[in-house]
Amino acid sequence: MSWEAPGGAFHPASTPDYLPVAQMRELQLARLRNVVRRAFERVPLFRQRLDERGFRPEHLGELADVRKLPFTTKADLRDTYPTGLFASPNDEIVRLHASSGTTGKPIVVAYTRRDLDVWTEVMVRAFAACGLNHGDVVQNAYGYGLFTGGLGAHYGAEALGATVIPASGGNTDRQIMLLKDFGVTAICCTPSYFIYVLERAAELGVSIRDLPLRAGIFGAEPWTESMRRHIETLGAIQAFDIYGLSEIIGPGVGIECAFHDGLHIFEDHFYPEIVDPETGRALEEGEEGELVLTTLSKQAMPMIRYRTRDITSLKAETCACGRTVRRIARIGRRSDDMFIIRGINVFPSQIETALLAVEGTVPHYQIVLTREKGLDSIEVQVEVTPEVFGDTVGSMEGLQHRLAHALERTLGLRADVTLAAPRTIQRSEGKAKRVIDKRNLTEAPNENTPTLALPRK
Amino acid sequence: MKIHQLSLFLENKPGQMAAPCRLLASSGINIRTLTMADTQRFGILRLIVSDWQQSKKMLEDAGYLVNVAEVVAVEVADRPGGLVDLLDLLGQANMNIEYMYAFTFGRGGRAALIFRFDRPDEAIEQLRAAGLNVLADVEVYERIEG
Numbered sequence: 001m002s003w004e005a006p007g008g009a010f011h012p013a014s015t016p017d018y019l020p021v022a023q024m025r026e027l028q029l030a031r032l033r034n035v036v037r038r039a040f041e042r043v044p045l046f047r048q049r050l051d052e053r054g055f056r057p058e059h060l061g062e063l064a065d066v067r068k069l070p071f072t073t074k075a076d077l078r079d080t081y082p083t084g085l086f087a088s089p090n091d092e093i094v095r096l097h098a099s100s101g102t103t104g105k106p107i108v109v110a111y112t113r114r115d116l117d118v119w120t121e122v123m124v125r126a127f128a129a130c131g132l133n134h135g136d137v138v139q140n141a142y143g144y145g146l147f148t149g150g151l152g153a154h155y156g157a158e159a160l161g162a163t164v165i166p167a168s169g170g171n172t173d174r175q176i177m178l179l180k181d182f183g184v185t186a187i188c189c190t191p192s193y194f195i196y197v198l199e200r201a202a203e204l205g206v207s208i209r210d211l212p213l214r215a216g217i218f219g220a221e222p223w224t225e226s227m228r229r230h231i232e233t234l235g236a237i238q239a240f241d242i243y244g245l246s247e248i249i250g251p252g253v254g255i256e257c258a259f260h261d262g263l264h265i266f267e268d269h270f271y272p273e274i275v276d277p278e279t280g281r282a283l284e285e286g287e288e289g290e291l292v293l294t295t296l297s298k299q300a301m302p303m304i305r306y307r308t309r310d311i312t313s314l315k316a317e318t319c320a321c322g323r324t325v326r327r328i329a330r331i332g333r334r335s336d337d338m339f340i341i342r343g344i345n346v347f348p349s350q351i352e353t354a355l356l357a358v359e360g361t362v363p364h365y366q367i368v369l370t371r372e373k374g375l376d377s378i379e380v381q382v383e384v385t386p387e388v389f390g391d392t393v394g395s396m397e398g399l400q401h402r403l404a405h406a407l408e409r410t411l412g413l414r415a416d417v418t419l420a421a422p423r424t425i426q427r428s429e430g431k432a433k434r435v436i437d438k439r440n441l442t443e444a445p446n447e448n449t450p451t452l453a454l455p456r457k
Numbered sequence: 458m459k460i461h462q463l464s465l466f467l468e469n470k471p472g473q474m475a476a477p478c479r480l481l482a483s484s485g486i487n488i489r490t491l492t493m494a495d496t497q498r499f500g501i502l503r504l505i506v507s508d509w510q511q512s513k514k515m516l517e518d519a520g521y522l523v524n525v526a527e528v529v530a531v532e533v534a535d536r537p538g539g540l541v542d543l544l545d546l547l548g549q550a551n552m553n554i555e556y557m558y559a560f561t562f563g564r565g566g567r568a569a570l571i572f573r574f575d576r577p578d579e580a581i582e583q584l585r586a587a588g589l590n591v592l593a594d595v596e597v598y599e600r601i602e603g
Contacts, residue, residue, distance in 0.1 A: 384466050384522055391464030391501055391524045392555055392573070393494045400498075419499050421468050423520050 010160055012128040016268040017323040021316075024324065028271055029063050031296035036060060036069065039302040042087035045080060046070075046304060066271065066294060067282050071305045077107040077247060086110050088300040097246055098146040109148070109246050110300035116155070118297055122252035122266045123156020129257045129264060129323075130215050130240045132186055134161040137212075139178055141189035141197075142220070143169035148250030149220055153188045156252060162186075169193070172200045183212050191218040191227050191239070196427050198234050209236035217242050219251055222310075222331050224349055226356045241330055247306055248293050254328060259320045262327030269297050272326060273305070274314050288313045291328060339435060341369060341376045344413050348434040351380060351415075354406040358399070359388055366425045371439035379416040380407060383425055459527035459577055460594045461509040465502040466522040469495065474502060480519055486512050489597055490571065492558040503558075505530075505571065505597065528573050529581055530597050532590040535561050535568040543570065543589065550583045552576070569597060 037057040039046040049070040095111040138157040142149030157164045219242035231239045244251035254263035274283045277290040291308045312328040364383040407415040467473040487507040494501045506512045516523045533539040555573040574580040
């Protein structure tokens with residue numbers, strides 16, 4: 001990479017993060033034309049879709065014409081499993097990753113040598129935005145393997161010049177030992193896992209706040225400002241939100257800078273749009289909707305207008321940090337996580353808000369959906385914490401009622417609250433599984449039930 | 458002269474009560490008395506044990522949520538009407554009882570009542586003034602052993 005400052009340290013100002021906007025748009029248009037041509041020539045599904053519209057790559061006159069292109073969805077990746085959307089021959093593909101595929105077939109993503117270089121480049125820029133550089137010790141607790149988190153963060157931190165500890169996920173006691181013994185200054189993992197690390201460290205008598213650790217790069221699941229406050233207060237670190245998805249590249253699509261005012265999108269590689277999740281209509285800057293991304297430089301697997309299912313908005317003004325690339329608002333919810341119960345759209349983040357209002361912190365919780373005689377019920381299981389445990393039945397029932405009331409007020413429907421003993425709700429070492437849907441939703445979907453809707457404010 | 462009672466949060470499922478009791482038994486801790494407050498969904502197991510500090514630590518290390526409450530143990534005569542006299546006294550003094558339970562020492566014709574008051578210090582004062590014997594941690598234990 002060519003951003004070595006004379007002293008040898010990486011200098012973030014040498015990256016396209018600070019490119020004048022007009023120059024960025026020019027670069028994006030040129031790259032968009034290339035990638036659309038590549039997909040058109042090499043991906044039969046994409047070609048067929050353009051043909052149906054009578055659209056040719058050369059019809060792309062300006063950036064706004066991107067809206068004339070068809071969307072790509074997760075279903076497209078599944079339907080063409082495993083290699084149907086590849087745009088490079090086998091001998092140019094140097095890496096494959098795959099999603100866990102909890103609902104049916106996994107999705108597979110491919111990289112050429114240059115794709116991996118781009119991935120590493122954006123991860124270097126991401127770590128730099130978090131203030132990391134040579135001399136930092138990065139513990140990478142994202143899972144190594146088919147999941148993109150592990151290797152993505154690994155190569156980025158290594159290329160930055162930091163010392164990388166490839167801890168991978170799990171084995172929490174060892175994670176804590178490494179943090180303590182190796183002078184770790186930054187950790188990469190999911191935010192829910194780090195909260196578990198804090199819990200476990202306290203049990204082991206290790207004070208994370210007294211360690212050199214100063215930054216956490218947290219991603220791979222939606223999280224909230226209350227979780228950030230919890231992490232920053234207990235851990236005495238700065239928590240950075242990192243955004244990415246395997247379909248686009250993995251982690252490194254966007255990152256917060258030290259101002260924590262949205263996530264900078266590395267838009268010289270990933271072109272962002274916001275659309276209405278129901279109609280697909282393009283929305284204006286600042287409007288909230290679904291994030292759609294186009295990979296501008298991907299070779300092995302170009303994604304044109306990929307529907308991320310993440311709900312956010314775009315911000316164009318230059319950030320206080322000086323970066324000119326656009327930002328997205330933090331993603332608190334995915335239209336995927338959303339569940340519909342009795343016709344009402346519910347996001348786990350709303351449940352968190354209600355729990356926070358009652359208890360002052362967010363306890364460990366799980367949502368269980370059941371259906372009996374055609375009627376759906378929602379049960380929220382909440383672990384009792386020492387702060388709220390009183391020894392009278394009245395105080396505990398009072399807590400139960402206050403939680404139920406807060407949930408009903410926030411969600412607009414009655415939720416059952418079950419108080420659970422500490423550490424009885426399963427901890428995840430990857431993405432937290434908040435919703436257990438036990439309803440048997442195999443009947444034909446009701447035509448009148450919206451499958452996707454914007455969250456209520 | 459308050460005594461320390463441990464309260465454990467338990468889910469209302471089979472086997473939940475046996476586990477903490479077994480844990481205490483394995484360390485030779487004697488449960489002087491206990492009571493279970495149960496609801497449909499959860500229960501609160503309240504224990505008076507021979508060594509509340511060690512018990513608390515052991516239970517917490519095993520992952521239990523343990524609350525320490527200061528309760529008042531009062532000695533009464535183990536005869537018909539022994540309780541009523543005491544309750545009348547508390548009623549007249551306008552002392553609110555959050556909950557209570559009782560046990561006998563098995564000899565000597567005496568019984569002990571455990572009270573959780575919202576204003577324990579005031580209650581102790583009233584009980585003492587009426588000439589009742591308010592027991593300390595060590596006394597409760599010794600009387601059982603003795």
